Amino acid sequence: VQLVESGGGLVQPGKSLKLSCSASGFTFSSYGMHWIRQAPGKGLDWVAYISSSSGTVYADAVKGRFTISRDNAKNTLYLQLNSLKSEDTAIYYCARKAFGVGWYFDFWGPGTMVTVSS
Amino acid sequence: DIHMTQNPVSLSAFIGDKVTITCRASQDISRYLGWYQQKQGQSPKFLMYYASNLLSGVPSRFSGSGSGTEYSLTITGIQPEDAATYFCQQCYSYPLTFGSGTKLEIK
Numbered sequence: 001v002q003l004v005e006s007g008g009g010l011v012q013p014g015k016s017l018k019l020s021c022s023a024s025g026f027t028f029s030s031y032g033m034h035w036i037r038q039a040p041g042k043g044l045d046w047v048a049y050i051s052s053s054s055g056t057v058y059a060d061a062v063k064g065r066f067t068i069s070r071d072n073a074k075n076t077l078y079l080q081l082n083s084l085k086s087e088d089t090a091i092y093y094c095a096r097k098a099f100g101v102g103w104y105f106d107f108w109g110p111g112t113m114v115t116v117s118s
Numbered sequence: 119d120i121h122m123t124q125n126p127v128s129l130s131a132f133i134g135d136k137v138t139i140t141c142r143a144s145q146d147i148s149r150y151l152g153w154y155q156q157k158q159g160q161s162p163k164f165l166m167y168y169a170s171n172l173l174s175g176v177p178s179r180f181s182g183s184g185s186g187t188e189y190s191l192t193i194t195g196i197q198p199e200d201a202a203t204y205f206c207q208q209c210y211s212y213p214l215t216f217g218s219g220t221k222l223e224i225k
Binding site for chain 2: 034043044045046049057059060093098101102103104105106107108109110111
């Protein structure tokens with residue numbers, strides 16, 4: 001299993017960014033996927049989830065601003081970040097939903113850093 | 119939202135020691151509790167699910183217990199490679215939430 005995020009960078013407040021997560025080593029279309037973020041030196045915050053059938057759930061802090069999506073043909077997960085705020089600054093990880101044991105995250109990517117600053 | 123309170127914030131231990139990290143949920147989470155290990159500069163690694171079920175490949179010196187709102191992770195016979203920050207996570211209900219982490223230092 002391999003997950004590799006990309007698309008992070010420095011962005012001004014109020015602007016947008018789109019993150020990608022390329023998946024390999026498993027049948028991507030069969031798994032739910034998550035985005036989780038970690039502010040520098042801080043703990044972990046769950047951001048969003050998309051099921052294998054593309055149902056979605058969001059954390060309140062990002063609802064209406066972020067959109068999770070997936071392209072099963074490309075084995076890729078996305079996170080569209082709009083109306084970015086300084087408090088969105090974090091490492092963004094994509095993670096696979098553990099199969100059959102509950103809403104855990106069994107594999108994580110290395111993360112991509114998003115910095116929101118003017 | 120279910121709030122997870124994790125203690126201690128940090129601890130240090132000698133090789134071979136036994137340490138326990140606790141995690142308290144703001145409501146009964148019926149053992150829907152996982153543990154993760156995050157080494158410096160790395161992404162988290164999934165260690166345990168349903169409070170006490172070890173993932174394949176995780177050393178047996180790691181164990182978990184608990185029920186209701188109180189859970190713990192115990193490492194018996196600390197090894198140098200156990201230096202990391204440990205996080206608990208509830209998956210009883212959305213939003214999925216984590217404890218604030220416990221940083222384990224090896225003396």
